[in-house]
Amino acid sequence: xxxxxxxxxxxxxxxxxxxxxxxxxxxxxxxxxxxxxxxxxxxxxxxxxxxxxxxxxxxxxxxxxxxxxxxxxxxxxxxxxxxxxxxxxxxxxxxxxxxxxxxxxxxxxxxxxxxxxxxxxxxxxxxxxxxxxxxxxxxxxxxxxxxxxxxxxxxxxxxxxxxxxxxxxxxxxxxxxxxxxxxxxxxxxxxxxxxxxxxxxxxxxxxxxxxxxxxxxxxxxxxxxxxxxxxxxxxxxxxxxxxxxxxxxxxxxxxxxxxxxxxxxxxxxxxxxxxxxxxxxxxxxxxxxxxxxxxxxxxxxxxxxxxxxxxxxxxxxxxxxxxxxxxxxxxxxxxxxxxxxxxxxxxxxxxxxxxxxxxxxxxxxxxxxxxxxxxxxxxxxxxxxxxxxxxxxxx
Amino acid sequence: xxxxxxxxxxxxxxxxxxxxxxxxxxxxxxxxxxxxxxxxxxxxxxxxxxxxxxxxxxxxxxxxxxxxxxxxxxxxxxxxxxxxxxxxxxxxxxxxxxxxxxxxxxxxxxxxxxxxxxxxxxxxxxxxxxxxxxxxxxxxxxxxxxxxxxxxxxxxxxxxxxxxxxxxxxxxxxxxxxxxxxxxxxxxxxxxxxxxxxxxxxxxxxxxxxxxx
Numbered sequence: 001x002x003x004x005x006x007x008x009x010x011x012x013x014x015x016x017x018x019x020x021x022x023x024x025x026x027x028x029x030x031x032x033x034x035x036x037x038x039x040x041x042x043x044x045x046x047x048x049x050x051x052x053x054x055x056x057x058x059x060x061x062x063x064x065x066x067x068x069x070x071x072x073x074x075x076x077x078x079x080x081x082x083x084x085x086x087x088x089x090x091x092x093x094x095x096x097x098x099x100x101x102x103x104x105x106x107x108x109x110x111x112x113x114x115x116x117x118x119x120x121x122x123x124x125x126x127x128x129x130x131x132x133x134x135x136x137x138x139x140x141x142x143x144x145x146x147x148x149x150x151x152x153x154x155x156x157x158x159x160x161x162x163x164x165x166x167x168x169x170x171x172x173x174x175x176x177x178x179x180x181x182x183x184x185x186x187x188x189x190x191x192x193x194x195x196x197x198x199x200x201x202x203x204x205x206x207x208x209x210x211x212x213x214x215x216x217x218x219x220x221x222x223x224x225x226x227x228x229x230x231x232x233x234x235x236x237x238x239x240x241x242x243x244x245x246x247x248x249x250x251x252x253x254x255x256x257x258x259x260x261x262x263x264x265x266x267x268x269x270x271x272x273x274x275x276x277x278x279x280x281x282x283x284x285x286x287x288x289x290x291x292x293x294x295x296x297x298x299x300x301x302x303x304x305x306x307x308x309x310x311x312x313x314x315x316x317x318x319x320x321x322x323x324x325x326x327x328x329x330x331x332x333x334x335x336x337x338x339x340x341x342x343x344x345x346x347x348x349x350x351x352x353x354x355x356x357x358x359x360x361x362x363x364x365x366x367x368x369x370x371x372x373x374x375x376x377x378x379x380x381x382x383x384x385x386x387x388x389x390x391x392x393x394x395x
Numbered sequence: 396x397x398x399x400x401x402x403x404x405x406x407x408x409x410x411x412x413x414x415x416x417x418x419x420x421x422x423x424x425x426x427x428x429x430x431x432x433x434x435x436x437x438x439x440x441x442x443x444x445x446x447x448x449x450x451x452x453x454x455x456x457x458x459x460x461x462x463x464x465x466x467x468x469x470x471x472x473x474x475x476x477x478x479x480x481x482x483x484x485x486x487x488x489x490x491x492x493x494x495x496x497x498x499x500x501x502x503x504x505x506x507x508x509x510x511x512x513x514x515x516x517x518x519x520x521x522x523x524x525x526x527x528x529x530x531x532x533x534x535x536x537x538x539x540x541x542x543x544x545x546x547x548x549x550x551x552x553x554x555x556x557x558x559x560x561x562x563x564x565x566x567x568x569x570x571x572x573x574x575x576x577x578x579x580x581x582x583x584x585x586x587x588x589x590x591x592x593x594x595x596x597x598x599x600x601x602x603x604x605x606x607x608x
Contacts, residue, residue, distance in 0.1 A: 032439075117440055170439045171465055275465065360439075362465045 009172035014039030016147035024069035063091035070100035073199035082109030096131030118360010171271035253302035262291030279368030331388030417555035495520030551578025557587025
């Protein structure tokens, strides 16, 4: 029987990586993700995990090391947080373009200036156009599960793409919660060994990442884009297998909470969805038909699923835990794609966005009540007054 | 919302970080043994990996389930514990203290001497001192490493033991017998319990657990 333990998100990630039998690990410290590497290094030192543990001299080196490892056919993992994620930026496109299905495990941290440990999703969100599979967990349990699902999806021969499995710093990475672990037998059934199609080899030489001509660039981009069209199918298969083998109940793309008869809905990813769910219950006790949709993956973006789940709602508020300065909606990132997902509907919900939880601030139940008031007003007036509300800065 | 008692422990990075954590976790575990709901955690914003910086550890105690876990500071402590006495010279450790709250300092100096460094002592209900360094004979045992580090030496082997003993005596929130099941240095804990000195002030309230002299 699979054990149940109280684990932080960091420990949960390490436990899943151990069960995935990762072969190459490359670390460089930065809070809050560091604890994942500390746990992994203990496992390697104690002989519980047979992996090569490499200390990178920075995040750029970390990504370079795992790129090489993955090119040789190893199941590789690295990770980071905050400015560490952005320091590695050059490597994101080569890793995805080279189709190396390694995993980067991220505990979000606010970017500088001036330096703050709090969770904010801008670090990993800013990599969203680099061709990686990108998604957020909302509990340590989901961190564990997404880590295993990430490899299965990314290493699928139809996909071959790297994955970023993200968790909010502190809120998930540092607060223990109940985590149902898994048996190695279950993991083996779910996750076949990684098999690289053209591994770097001394006996059978191959070229990886050579310089190409301009006319060879567009076909590679088109191929990558086509792979992303296949991704939803593979994610659906993997999630269904995972639910069956491990006894979970994940929706592949969107957690839908009390949406069936909802008139207003919150659209939110990550840790604060836990508070949001409680707020939905409170609002419903007050007679307001509220609901919540939580995307599990940002890349691929679940366009169709969002239209289906939120089409009937009268007003949707996107809660933005990342910034897009000067963007179309003047605030965060999710709202742009949320609106685009709803645009083709004959009758579409009104939308607005709320900047909240930036710099690692807690989003309080009262904040959700304020947002609900704004959304209700939009329903009454049949229009949105503003593109964005900054929680804590509004009159 | 549940009524919550908050304890804040002040300590210093690296050299005393484990002791601070031991104080919070041993005391929290002992309280939990009485069936109370307890949260124990580090201050996430502090820098435990930098030598001698002040770091904070927190305990929250309630009769009901503590719903909210996303708030990472104790803003209104009932009890403040200072594991290294010079901290009071530079930092307002009583910030946010509930009126009539309690301050416990690890020091061998007289209470009156310590009070000269605490300009807002009039907010206190009582102050207590315990000479944990004298009792333990060692300042700290080991740096176990925050954030998932190895903790091979066990909990409460250094100054944490007499300090939690003193805390049990003056707050009445935890039982000495339960602490004895948790800390490694049981004799040190007992000495802290017996040797703690307490001075009550005008704002002293007995509502703080069953505060004992």
